[in-house]
Amino acid sequence: MSFIAKSPWILHYDGSSCNGCDIETLACLTPVYDIERFGVINTGNPKHADILIVTGSVNHQNRDVLLNIYNQMPDPKAVIAVGICAITGGIFAECYNVLGGVDKVLPVDIYVPGCAARPEAIIDGIVKAIGILEMKHQNMRIKSKWRLRWPWKSELKFSY
Amino acid sequence: MGKQTIIPFGPQHPVLPEPLHLDLVLEDERIVDAIPSIGYVHRGLELLVSKKEYAEYVYVAERICGICSFMHGLGYCQAVEEIMEIQVPERALFLRTIWAELSRIHSHLMWFGLAADAFGLENLFMLSWRLRESVLDIIEETSGGRVIFGACKIGGVRRDISPETLRDMCQKLEKLKGHMDRLTGVFLNDRSVGYRLKGIGVLTREDAQRLGAVGPLLRASGVDMDMRRLGYAAYERLSFEPVTENDGDCYARCAVRARELYQSIDLIAQAVSMMPDGEVDTKVLGAPKGECFMRLEQPRGEVLYYVRADGTRYIERFRVRTPTFTNIPSMIHCLKGCDFSDVPNVILTIDPCISCIER
Amino acid sequence: MAMEKRIEIFILTVDELVSRTRSLHDEGYRLVQICCSKVDESGKAVLELDYTFDKHYNLYNIRISIEEGAEIPSISEIFGSAFVYENEIHDLYGVSIQGISIDYRGNFYKTAMPHPFTQD
Ligand code: SF4
Numbered sequence: 315m316s317f318i319a320k321s322p323w324i325l326h327y328d329g330s331s332c333n334g335c336d337i338e339t340l341a342c343l344t345p346v347y348d349i350e351r352f353g354v355i356n357t358g359n360p361k362h363a364d365i366l367i368v369t370g371s372v373n374h375q376n377r378d379v380l381l382n383i384y385n386q387m388p389d390p391k392a393v394i395a396v397g398i399c400a401i402t403g404g405i406f407a408e409c410y411n412v413l414g415g416v417d418k419v420l421p422v423d424i425y426v427p428g429c430a431a432r433p434e435a436i437i438d439g440i441v442k443a444i445g446i447l448e449m450k451h452q453n454m455r456i457k458s459k460w461r462l463r464w465p466w467k468s469e470l471k472f473s474y
Numbered sequence: 475m476g477k478q479t480i481i482p483f484g485p486q487h488p489v490l491p492e493p494l495h496l497d498l499v500l501e502d503e504r505i506v507d508a509i510p511s512i513g514y515v516h517r518g519l520e521l522l523v524s525k526k527e528y529a530e531y532v533y534v535a536e537r538i539c540g541i542c543s544f545m546h547g548l549g550y551c552q553a554v555e556e557i558m559e560i561q562v563p564e565r566a567l568f569l570r571t572i573w574a575e576l577s578r579i580h581s582h583l584m585w586f587g588l589a590a591d592a593f594g595l596e597n598l599f600m601l602s603w604r605l606r607e608s609v610l611d612i613i614e615e616t617s618g619g620r621v622i623f624g625a626c627k628i629g630g631v632r633r634d635i636s637p638e639t640l641r642d643m644c645q646k647l648e649k650l651k652g653h654m655d656r657l658t659g660v661f662l663n664d665r666s667v668g669y670r671l672k673g674i675g676v677l678t679r680e681d682a683q684r685l686g687a688v689g690p691l692l693r694a695s696g697v698d699m700d701m702r703r704l705g706y707a708a709y710e711r712l713s714f715e716p717v718t719e720n721d722g723d724c725y726a727r728c729a730v731r732a733r734e735l736y737q738s739i740d741l742i743a744q745a746v747s748m749m750p751d752g753e754v755d756t757k758v759l760g761a762p763k764g765e766c767f768m769r770l771e772q773p774r775g776e777v778l779y780y781v782r783a784d785g786t787r788y789i790e791r792f793r794v795r796t797p798t799f800t801n802i803p804s805m806i807h808c809l810k811g812c813d814f815s816d817v818p819n820v821i822l823t824i825d826p827c828i829s830c831i832e833r
Numbered sequence: 834m835a836m837e838k839r840i841e842i843f844i845l846t847v848d849e850l851v852s853r854t855r856s857l858h859d860e861g862y863r864l865v866q867i868c869c870s871k872v873d874e875s876g877k878a879v880l881e882l883d884y885t886f887d888k889h890y891n892l893y894n895i896r897i898s899i900e901e902g903a904e905i906p907s908i909s910e911i912f913g914s915a916f917v918y919e920n921e922i923h924d925l926y927g928v929s930i931q932g933i934s935i936d937y938r939g940n941f942y943k944t945a946m947p948h949p950f951t952q953d
Contacts, residue, residue, distance in 0.1 A: 333828075344607070800914060
């Protein structure tokens with residue numbers, strides 16, 4: 315297990331959600347569910363974060379904000395879409411101001427369904443995301459090793 | 475006098491769980507103006523009425539905001555019931571009251587946590603959210619959901635609560651009172667909390683009335699106004715006095731919410747003791763035709779629904795005026811003149827709910 | 834079937850709006866909300882603005898009808914809190930309101946398209 319999987323920091327961004335999933339995400343941090351036992355810490359700074367949790371759907375307003383946050387996060391990073399709104403737009407999919415799920419803008423690694431998603435499900439999603447982070451981290455290591463050996467091949471793409 | 479600087483605040487900010495954007499105009503460390511701009515959470519769900527049938531729309535109404543979700547569903551149902559002149563069974567009215575008060579408790583406890591987080595007491599945040607979980611457990615036991623209840627429907631409620639569960643609920647809430655003493659004790663008596671809250675963001679009685687504040691914000695400025703007095707659901711038969719404080723600062727708003735917690739527990743106990751037997755829902759036939767205004771008291775204050783229907787299964791116009799929306803002018807007023815470091819405190823003491831503002 | 838339910842609404846013209854609002858303010862009413870809705874009146878789209886006031890838990894409603902794109906005076910000089918509603922109506926319905934005390938000039942709501950609530 316690499317250092318990154320021992321203590322991933324999460325960043326929570328609220329798209330256009332109804333708050334239901336947000337408070338459930340926050341509830342995960344509190345004593346009853348307590349994801350800090352997995353070393354997870356909630357941070358407000360994208361440059362500190364490894365996992366981005368997005369609740370709520372994407373609209374024209376927050377698309378740029380989301381992209382901005384995502385681009386500021388260091389690699390490797392994982393994205394979790396929490397709640398049916400973040401997955402497809404859910405009950406608000408027909409609203410004029412809603413573009414749809416988060417995957418319209420960002421590559422999403424984990425989908426946590428539910429309306430509102432239950433804290434247990436969110437914890438499960440985060441634990442899965444830790445696995446993905448670990449994998450991406452390994453891939454990055456391999457990639458950088460190759461790059462050292464064959465610097466001209468640094469364009470090599472690894473699918474992860 | 476210093477140079478004016480504009481500092482953008484939000485939409486992604488550590489103290490705000492929700493995206494609110496403010497441009498703060500500063501002179502040195504003092505705020506001279508705040509310019510809100512919203513739209514990050516705007517979904518336009520008022521327009522969804524043309525796509526969902528009126529009975530289906532209850533689900534959308536519940537998702538206006540996940541914190542007072544039950545109240546939004548309730549308000550919409552009451553408005554449609556009023557138009558269609560549906561007589562809701564007594565027992566359903568009492569059950570609605572109980573759920574509404576449970577949401578108030580959970581919302582206020584949540585607020586206490588967020589406020590504590592805003593002034594840097596993370597312990598207190600954890601404590602209040604732990605207490606909140608016990609309320610959520612009761613909600614889950616009775617309605618099946620944690621934040622979105624799905625319990626209200628046009629013509630009544632979807633589930634009944636058995637007498638044993640009701641009795642248990644009262645006992646649990648009594649026990650919760652003991653824990654709450656500890657929580658509110660810290661908020662109201664601790665010196666360092668007082669230092670962060672007392673005298674900050676003052677809203678005088680006149681200003682509150684002029685700026686159209688509602689809810690705990692208004693009551694903390696000494697105006698006794700509480701829409702539960704209108705006597706919707708079963709409030710007509712319960713006895714209570716609106717909680718008011720006179721100082722109008724952040725501390726007073728805290729105190730109002732602290733006392734409302736106890737008031738809600740008391741109201742639930744009253745409702746349980748007076749609970750009649752019988753059906754919990756009636757059959758609804760036809761479609762609404764007409765229009766009406768409906769007002770409720772949410773945890774954050776007065777909310778108003780306007781429904782206009784033309785006799786088809788789709789409602790013509792639905793509008794919600796949410797409490798936070800009316801509290802924006804007061805929030806801007808409170809922000810002016812306070813220090814930059816107090817901004818999170820002041821914003822949180824009005825208990826903003828952004829998805830309510832923007833719908 | 835269900836009976837038609839009506840609420841008590843005083844229908845005014847645009848010119849009477851400010852004076853009536855002022856007298857309500859002097860009587861001690863509080864502004865509850867301003868709501869705009871788009872209705873079809875014999876094939877023509879009309880915007881109806883409902884002004885709701887409250888005193889001692891009793892509502893008092895005023896309604897004015899205007900055409901799309903018309904101009905109306907602001908009441909934010911009388912009721913300080915009216916500016917949020919007026920900005921909202923301006924952004925969502927494209928009604929131009931003259932003399933809002935704090936005018937965000939269309940920057941309050943940021944939506945995908947201008948005046949979404951008037952589109953069908
Ligand atoms: S999935 Fe449901 S609870 Fe979650 S933000 Fe969307 S509407 Fe709200």
